[in-house]
Amino acid sequence: MNKIIGILEQREGKLKKVSFEVLSLVSQLASELNLESEALTIGNEILNIDEISKYGISNVTHYKNENLQLYSSSAYTEIITNHVNETNAGYLIFPNTALGKDLAPRISVRLNAGCIIDCIKVDTSTGDIKAVRPVFAGKALIEVKLKSDIKILTIRPNVFKLVISDKTTKLNITVKNILSPNLKTRTVEVKKSDEKLDVAEADIIVSGGRGLKGPENFYLIENLAEALGGAVGASRAVVDAGWRPHSDQVGQTGKTVSPSLYVACGISGAIQHLAGMSSSKYIVAINKDKDAPIFSIADYGIAGDIFEILPALTKEVLKFKT
Amino acid sequence: MNIAICVSHVPDTATKVKIGPDGKSIDHAGVTFIINPYDEFAVEEALKTKDKFGGEVTVISIGGPVIKETIMKALAMGADKGILLKDESVKDSFGIAKTLAEELKSKNYDIIFFGKQSVDYDDAITGQLTAELLGYNCISVVVDLKIENNKIIAEREIEGGREVVETELPAVITAQKGLNEPRYASLKGIMSAKKKIIEEKPALQTENLSDIIRMDKPPGKQPGRILGTDSSTVIELVKLLHEEVKII
Numbered sequence: 001m002n003k004i005i006g007i008l009e010q011r012e013g014k015l016k017k018v019s020f021e022v023l024s025l026v027s028q029l030a031s032e033l034n035l036e037s038e039a040l041t042i043g044n045e046i047l048n049i050d051e052i053s054k055y056g057i058s059n060v061t062h063y064k065n066e067n068l069q070l071y072s073s074s075a076y077t078e079i080i081t082n083h084v085n086e087t088n089a090g091y092l093i094f095p096n097t098a099l100g101k102d103l104a105p106r107i108s109v110r111l112n113a114g115c116i117i118d119c120i121k122v123d124t125s126t127g128d129i130k131a132v133r134p135v136f137a138g139k140a141l142i143e144v145k146l147k148s149d150i151k152i153l154t155i156r157p158n159v160f161k162l163v164i165s166d167k168t169t170k171l172n173i174t175v176k177n178i179l180s181p182n183l184k185t186r187t188v189e190v191k192k193s194d195e196k197l198d199v200a201e202a203d204i205i206v207s208g209g210r211g212l213k214g215p216e217n218f219y220l221i222e223n224l225a226e227a228l229g230g231a232v233g234a235s236r237a238v239v240d241a242g243w244r245p246h247s248d249q250v251g252q253t254g255k256t257v258s259p260s261l262y263v264a265c266g267i268s269g270a271i272q273h274l275a276g277m278s279s280s281k282y283i284v285a286i287n288k289d290k291d292a293p294i295f296s297i298a299d300y301g302i303a304g305d306i307f308e309i310l311p312a313l314t315k316e317v318l319k320f321k322t
Numbered sequence: 323m324n325i326a327i328c329v330s331h332v333p334d335t336a337t338k339v340k341i342g343p344d345g346k347s348i349d350h351a352g353v354t355f356i357i358n359p360y361d362e363f364a365v366e367e368a369l370k371t372k373d374k375f376g377g378e379v380t381v382i383s384i385g386g387p388v389i390k391e392t393i394m395k396a397l398a399m400g401a402d403k404g405i406l407l408k409d410e411s412v413k414d415s416f417g418i419a420k421t422l423a424e425e426l427k428s429k430n431y432d433i434i435f436f437g438k439q440s441v442d443y444d445d446a447i448t449g450q451l452t453a454e455l456l457g458y459n460c461i462s463v464v465v466d467l468k469i470e471n472n473k474i475i476a477e478r479e480i481e482g483g484r485e486v487v488e489t490e491l492p493a494v495i496t497a498q499k500g501l502n503e504p505r506y507a508s509l510k511g512i513m514s515a516k517k518k519i520i521e522e523k524p525a526l527q528t529e530n531l532s533d534i535i536r537m538d539k540p541p542g543k544q545p546g547r548i549l550g551t552d553s554s555t556v557i558e559l560v561k562l563l564h565e566e567v568k569i570i
Contacts, residue, residue, distance in 0.1 A: 070485070071485060073460065073461075074459070077454075097480075097481060098463060098478070098479065098480035098481055098485075099480070101446055101447065101462070101463075102450060102462045102463070102478075104447070105415075105447035105450040105451045105454065106450055106451075106453075106454045106460075108416070108447075108451070108531075109419075109451055109454035109455055110454065112531075113531070114414075114416065114531030114532045115415075115416075115447065115531075115532075116532065117444075117445050117446065117447060118444065130535065134444070134540070135442065135443050135444055135537070136333070136337075136339050136348070136441070136442060136443075136444070137335075137441065137444060138540060139337075139338075139339040139539075139540075140339045140341065140348065140537050140538065140539060140540070141537070141538050141539075141540050142346075142443075142534050142535075142536070142537045142538075143534070143535040143536050143537075143538075144532050144533065144534055144535065145532065145533050145535055146531060146532050146533075147530070147531055147532065147533060148531045184459055184489060184490070185459045185460065185461065185487060185488070185489040186487065186488060186489075187485045187486065187487050188486050188487070188488050189485075189486040190480070190483055190484070190485055190486070191477070191483050191484045191485075191486065192482060192483040193482055193483045193484075195482065196482075197482070198481040198482040200481055201481050201482075204569060228569070228570065245500070246465075246479075246498070246499045246500040247479055247500075249499075252335045252441055253335065253359050253360070253441065253499060254499075256444075260567065260569055261563070261567055261569045270336075271335075271336055271337075271338065272335045272336065278540065278543055279540060281567075282566070282567045282569075283543070283546075284559065284563075290548065290551075295545060295548065296545045297543040297545065298545065298546055299543075299546035299566075300546050300547065300549055300559060300562055301546065301547070301548040301549065302548070302549055302550060302551065302555050302556075302559065303548050303550075303551050304550070304551040304552050304553070304555070308552065308553050309552075309553055309555070309556065312553035312556045313553075313556040313559065313560070315556075316556045316557060316559075316560045317560055317563075317570060320560050320564065320570060321570060
């Protein structure tokens with residue numbers, strides 16, 4: 001049980017940023033708890049697999065098959081369960097993504113391992129792992145420990161820092177070809193949305209609310225998001241009104257996010273919305289009503305007309321960047 | 323088709339959370355409870371599935387007598403009967419899934435619907451855990467569902483798009499907002515729900531795999547400052563985004 005494994009997610013053959021956040025945490029926990037560390041990834045070609053060594057991990061197992069490029073819950077569950085049984089690992093760290101959240105609980109049943117979802121802080125001061133995670137969409141935090149022999153955590157993207165190791169590590173990749181994966185449940189196609197960045201993973205989010213008056217004005221939000229290099233978010237009110245897809249919704253019945261910068265435009269700040277974004281590192285609010293609840297949690301506010309402020313701000317950001 | 327829905331009873335999303343005297347859970351005083359919002363999509367999809375294929379829809383939940391309100395809500399929407407697994411203990415998602423699986427395993431359900439997560443503890447894993455315990459196929463966070471013969475084609479939400487996933491019945495589906503528009507319970511539905519049967523039985527005793535050590539309020543954010551009211555303020559804001567936020 002003296003092994004910790006980071007499960008790395010790839011999309012289109014590239015390990016995602018959150019996979020490197022997983023590796024950074026695995027390295028840290030391995031040194032704090034005196035464990036052997038290892039990485040595991042499943043897919044066909046993994047183009048940036050060499051980057052793993054930057055995070056102080058040398059042993060990687062790559063389970064390979066062309067049908068595993070896309071996610072298959074049945075195949076991924078079997079492969080990881082068998083791997084853990086063979087290597088006798090005691091700790092598994094997953095990204096808390098659509099894939100990680102789907103996969104971690106299945107493996108936890110197979111291994112009778114407790115599972116802490118959506119961790120934002122991990123502590124080893126007692127010699128074992130305790131983790132903090134938000135509940136009630138962030139209105140409260142709980143500290144949790146696990147009683148099982150094998151322990152599984154999923155970590156929220158953008159919360160754990162990327163830590164580049166100062167020693168150079170030689171990467172030792174073991175490729176294991178899977179001849180006939182169990183494809184009982186399999187992805188046959190991925191439909192990409194038009195938006196480049198998803199709010200759940202973005203480091204900068206520009207969100208719009210009812211103050212925009214109509215879907216035709218959301219280009220103001222899109223322009224600022226593009227200038228800042230961020231994703232577009234939305235309040236529940238505008239999603240329910242059909243102005244934006246549900247995948248953009250931030251808040252209690254949408255996504256709970258913790259980006260470095262959250263810009264709330266024309267959003268008054270209902271308790272369900274505040275719960276979903278108040279853990280952002282910096283919050284900027286732009287709203288006509290200076291008494292709107294959003295200003296109570298904003299670092300910087302502009303109590304003005306978004307139709308005037310947003311174009312000016314976009315222009316200023318672009319000017320600053322050039 | 324033999325259809326089940328597992329529902330959960332949660333504090334209204336407008337609730338202001340106060341930590342209870344045990345320091346590990348919320349104070350229930352003055353809190354209004356509702357059916358978990360994602361479970362309404364599960365109920366609607368179960369009813370649509372019954373409309374198409376015929377069969378029976380059973381609603382299942384775990385907890386004390388108050389949970390019957392939430393089961394009644396699903397019955398009023400059109401589900402046929404309810405099962406309450408009586409339990410006053412605190413269960414983690416694993417304990418809940420084991421209890422549900424114990425009830426579900428002997429009934430040969432073709433399809434079992436869950437909300438994709440409960441908006442209280444936000445674990446979002448109970449459906450997947452239950453499926454795995456039952457040995458059922460499972461697709462989580464579903465926004466589009468088609469069933470033809472034994473085959474399921476579903477779309478599930480992922481970062482930046484959707485995965486189109488194929489599997490076969492029997493299966494567990496966890497419902498995401500966008501899957502459908504849940505119907506309102508009609509007056510007739512509410513009246514007829516009163517005549518429907520809610521079977522009560524003791525829940526399986528389970529052991530949790532996790533322990534909550536404590537619950538805290540998140541560190542409060544201090545309100546910052548209002549920089550101004552007109553577009554000239556953007557110059558100062560951009561300067562702050564560069565110097566303080568260090569984002570540009």
